[in-house]
Amino acid sequence: MKLHQLRALDAVARLGGIRAAAREMGLTQPALTKALRELEDANQLKLLVRGHRGASLTDAGARLVVHGRAIFRELEAAQIEMLQMAGDKGGHVSFGISPMLGQVIIPEAYRAFRTRFPNVRLRMHEAFTRETIAWVADGTIDFAVVLLLGSETSANITTQPWFDVDHKVVGRLGHPLGSRASFVDLHAQEWLITNASGGGQFDLLTRLCAENGMALPERIIEIPSLNLLQTMLHNTDAVAISPILTPEPSGNKAQIIECDAVHGLRRQFGLIRKADSQLGAAAEAMRDEVFRLSHQIMQNLRVQDAKK
Known part of the structure; x- marks a missing residue:
């Protein structure tokens, strides 16, 4: 050929x-x-x-x-990449990132990246794990930083675990349940998840219900958009399972609802990239910034937890 x-x-x-x-x-x-x-x-x-x-x-x-x-x-x-190594700072980088993580770190990652690569075209994707695997495998994006489900099985991708993130049940500020509730009361709420067919929040909710001897909640709303999900969370009495990446969840518009029956909700975030190719210089620089800032926010969370 x-x-x-x-x-x-x-x-x-x-x-x-x-x-x-x-x-x-x-x-x-x-x-x-x-x-x-x-x-x-x-x-x-x-x-x-x-x-x-x-x-x-x-x-x-x-x-x-x-x-x-x-x-x-x-x-x-x-x-x-050859042009970049020869001193040309052009080209493009396309990557995916978990929406919640992206909200926290992307502005600073972008600023740091731009000081080194002022002319590189960027394309950022709000990425959920299942769709991301296909995008990485076919070369649509250079890499992704998302929740690792443990079932990434494409022949030409590789994963690299980066850090673990605790997940909590959250509701709007002033939620009728307050800051602590029984699992029976939580179970009776309407639940917001990004994917009702498996993975991520759905798997965590399924596990919670199984551990407490209950079926899945009767009322589940699937919203595959973080912005829309957060709008619903902030303005209704629905609840959700959220990764905790900042001391105050969801930009000070939501609160954690503690529950003695909800514990051990920890999932791994990490890198997904093609196994049979190397990242270019610009893509490596963006990956490194995302890595640095991700670990920085996790360190900040540990410091905050130690002060409590």
């Missing part, structure tokens, strides 16, 4: 036909058709189905396009 052949297949996949693909690549239709046939011959598989309305991918063709796009991204990343 050759790079120009993969680009030809990708162009046909995106544009839906030989003529449009040839025009985009600046080739004649016979030249593009030859490249595609050589690619099919090299793989001994039919990659395209040609018809009066254009061309469509076979299953093999669709799989090869996915691999080809990963190759294009790796090649672009290599080119950018």
Whole structure:
């Protein structure tokens, strides 16, 4: 397989036909058709189905396009890293971060990063673990710092645990339950979670209920957006399970509701990245800032806890 052949297949996949693909690549239709046939011959598989309305991918063709796009991204990343090592501070970095962690550290991480890489384009994703695995695996993002579920099993990703975070039940300031409640009273509340199909808060809530001999609460609202979830938390009597990353949860608009039956809710946060590639200089710099600031806030929390 050759790079120009993969680009030809990708162009046909995106544009839906030989003529449009040839025009985009600046080739004649016979030249593009030859490249595609050589690619099919090299793989001994039919990659395209040609018809009066254009061309469509076979299953093999669709799989090869996915691999080809990963190759294009790796090649672009290599080119950018070489330019950065040669003194060019351009390029781009794309990464994902847990929304709660991002709220606490991203502004400072951004400022530190910009002093070293003023011209690098940044793309930041509010990331939850399950979707992040796919983004890292296919090269959509360079890395992610999220809750590690312990089930990250993609063949081409690797994880690196960074720190443990305690989780607590939280409600709005002035919640009717006050600052302490029984688990029976907590269980009767409406619960807000980001994913009702498993992982993260759902797994913690499931464990809590099982440990206390109860089924899941009858009223659960799934909100896969941190901003919307926090809006509901701050303005209703619903409760949620939240990672505790600052002494005052949720920007002084929420409070911890202690419960003797709620304990040991600790989960691990860490890095997810591709196993078969290295981060570029700019991506490494952003990763290092996120690492430094994450550990700094955890140290601050330990100091605060020691003073209580």
